[in-house]
Amino acid sequence: MKIFTAENIRVADQYTIENEPVSSVQLMERAAFNCAEWIFLNCKHHTKFAIFCGNGNNGGDGFAIARMLYLKGFDVDVFINKNQQKFSDDAQVNYKNLKDISGISVKDFSEIEKYNFEKTIIVDAIFGTGLSRKPEGIFKKLIETLNSKSNLKISIDIPSGMFADQLNEENSTIFKADYTLTFQFWKKTFLHPETGKFTGKVVVLDIQLSKEFIENTSTDDFVIDNEVIQSIFKIRQDFAHKGTYGKSIIVGGSYGKIGAVVLATKSALRTGSGLTFSLAPNCGYEILQTSVPEAMFIKGGENNIRQIKEQENSVYGIGPGLGTGKDTEKALLEFLKDNHSPLILDADALNIISENKDYVKLIPKKSIITPHPKEFERLFGKTEDSFERLDLAKTKAKELEIYIVLKDHHTQIITSEGKVFYNITGNSGLAKGGSGDILTGIITSLLAQKYSEEEAAVLGVWLHGKAADFAAEKFSKEAMQPTDVINELGNVFLYLNKKATTQL
Template sequence: MKIFSKEQIYEGDALTAKKQGITSTELMERAGTQIFNWLHLRMQGAQVPIHVFCGIGNNGGDGLVVARHLITHGYNVKTYIVNYSKTRSKDFLINYERIKGTTKDWPILLNDAKELPEIDEKDIIVDAIFGIGLNRPIVTWVKQLFNHFRATKAFVLSIDVPSGLETDAVPKDEECVVNAGYTLSFQTPKLVFFLPETAKYTVQWEVLDIGIDPEYLFTTPTEADLIGKNEVLPIYKPREKYSHKGHFGHALVIGGSYGKIGAVTLASRGVLTIGAGKVTAYMPKCGYIPLQSSFPEAMVISDVNDEKITKIDFNITPDAVAFGVGAGTDAKTISAFEAFLKTNTKPLVIDADGINILAKKKALLKSLPENTVLTPHPKELEGLIGKWTDDFDKLKKTKALSKKYKCIVVIKGANTITVYGDKLYVNATGNPSLATAGTGDVLTGMITGLIAQGYDALAATIFGVYLHGKSADLLVEELGYQSFIASHVIEGIPLAYLDLFKQPEPPQVEEAGEEEN
């Protein structure tokens, strides 16, 4: 699913009105009606008090459409105009007149914090105050209104975005943003729904189709895409009947040090479970027996040193190489990695201490093969790009790194984002169970295993990140967040693959029973 920018949304609205021969007011009616339909389907006429707060721009106009339909369908509605300015949009004024013609209970004008209405915890608040076009500071009394919403603990439904939240900036004052329980976003999700500093302003979100021109939606390139099942299905490569292990590549995992052999084991298991034909682990001698005993499917080449990697020397021809998991940053390990980069021509995935080495010796970034995949956690990313002021600055600096060194960067987190040049791929799977040691090692192995099978580096990264998160999603209900460990991700990979082709179950229809006498 594409994630359109604010400017593209405006462009799509204007083009839709022109191509479909409708006015912006008619498009607003369509959008507001969709919000009403969503509410009506769930409330079924329930007489819970609904407080609709409308701004004086187009988002407020959407709210007036919603309020009008709720009123005409018999709901218990109170409508408020948050009068923060003397300027009104044309479509707001049109819908203001329409709602006045619908009910004798005209919208209540709010001018300051002295007029804040009483709202019960069991009531519903519809937030239609500010939309994506917010271009002014939040005045003090409106900030007090937002705090009033929070204090009531009532359920808040925001239209398009939580009021006060911009689509391309992190709020400077948290109290100037509405905390929504649910946000109904028109046609496309917003990038701010997926960033750590801004996602917290809405617990859940859903996209509503308001009929924006399909050709525009299909042909317009976007900065960001949301990656779900529909996006990864075309990536998947099915297997032929007469294929054998030689068709699915040989991956080499280089890493490990005394006390950290488990990282290589996890990554190697990830390689084979994701479907690679063979995996060889290159590690210090101390890891030979543990890995051979715990994971007999892997082959092992050991360094001459017992506790750390001091030289990278192998006589195999891998199709993809992973470096860094558990490797440490000893001077001899760094020297071995430097020497390896000078001769390596194979696709490369770098994680953990491999990234820490690159952060220590940034000149090595120039030696990376094109489309090398870097998979840092936040602290490792900071070592590469420096400190960032906020999430948007983090994305900007990561894009710059990706473009300069022609590499793919995986920003791991609640919504893992793959950065490739100026393009962002936002992953839709995963949950807090993945916040445990070793899950990143498994991801490194999964991406490496996909590249070894012949997936190009970007497709392998997007697909690997998706399957990694999906594995956790499928197992977390059985295992819980706290008890989930990295090995469980590996156990869930087969389920994640099978889920790609699982059809949604049809709704259950209860059979009519015999009438009781």
């Protein structure tokens, strides 16, 4: 799914109005209908709604939603700023339609102090994507008061006070929603930690904006959705052998950190690698041969890695539990100087490279690196926020001609051409040691299976998150372990194969 800026969305609305054709009021009605239907299906145990409407088109959506919910049998109260009743043209139409219904009371924002919010869902339709400055005065106070309530809260299109395309100033007032019912596209700020925490669960509603406009309008930002994954995933062929699906070599482990290379090796196998090797120190030999008997062992030293020998037609995933000792550093740097094939670098491999600014130039072109924010900072320097970090990642990916998997709540895959793919699978149950090692194994396996670097990174991150979602459903985010994520990869592939075959 493409991510459009607020301006592109405005143009998409206008293009749809002119070419469908449909009036702007009818398009607002369509958006409101989708919201009202979602609320009706998901909030049946609630009977009362307090809908807060601004003067613009977001407020117009709120007026229309209020009318529709009332006609479905809910109790609805609408709040407006009665001192500023100059609405946008389309909002004025829906306000008039609302006023014609005697059962809906219209109150002033100031009346919330005495309002009984018991068993009431709060709906935020105060500001939309056109907001250009932070809320002040009566609006700031209103949002702060609503945020203090423990009621279930729903935002329409975007939480009021949030910008769509850029971060807010520090300490800005933003409505904190439990659900955000957004129209047609994810907004970029939904996907960054500083602002994404205000959206709650994001539900994208299709309001049938022009498909022609969406297809023909370019963007560098994308959300990894089912459509993207189905375009990448390849069904395993019947007439194939182990050589068909490549050779993966997981390089890592040191005394006391063999578990990391075990996890990476297991995940490479579970992702379908044809031949899988663990290149690890001899102290991990028995552990690896016992815990992962399907993988072959290559000795790289005694208690840490002292040499990494290059094998032809192999894809290397280097870093899990590797350690950063001098012998290991020397072995890694020598390997990078001799090897020019794309590979995956993570964890201690990145920590070694970050020791010297010239080392990053040794990363082979088209390689995939998978840093978390701190590792990224050590590699490329400090940034003020996640937007600035992403901009720096785009610069470095282009400069080094590599792919950067920037791990976060919504992990970003940055290509050397400047495209950014945001992942929306996964959950906080992955915030445990070992989760990154699994991702390294997954991406290594996919690259070995002849997925392109972009495909391996995008599909790999999605697989990792989807398996984590399955694991969380079974064990909870708190109790799930990295090994549970590995074990759920099979169920994710069953899901993918079922999706792929039903489309044939």
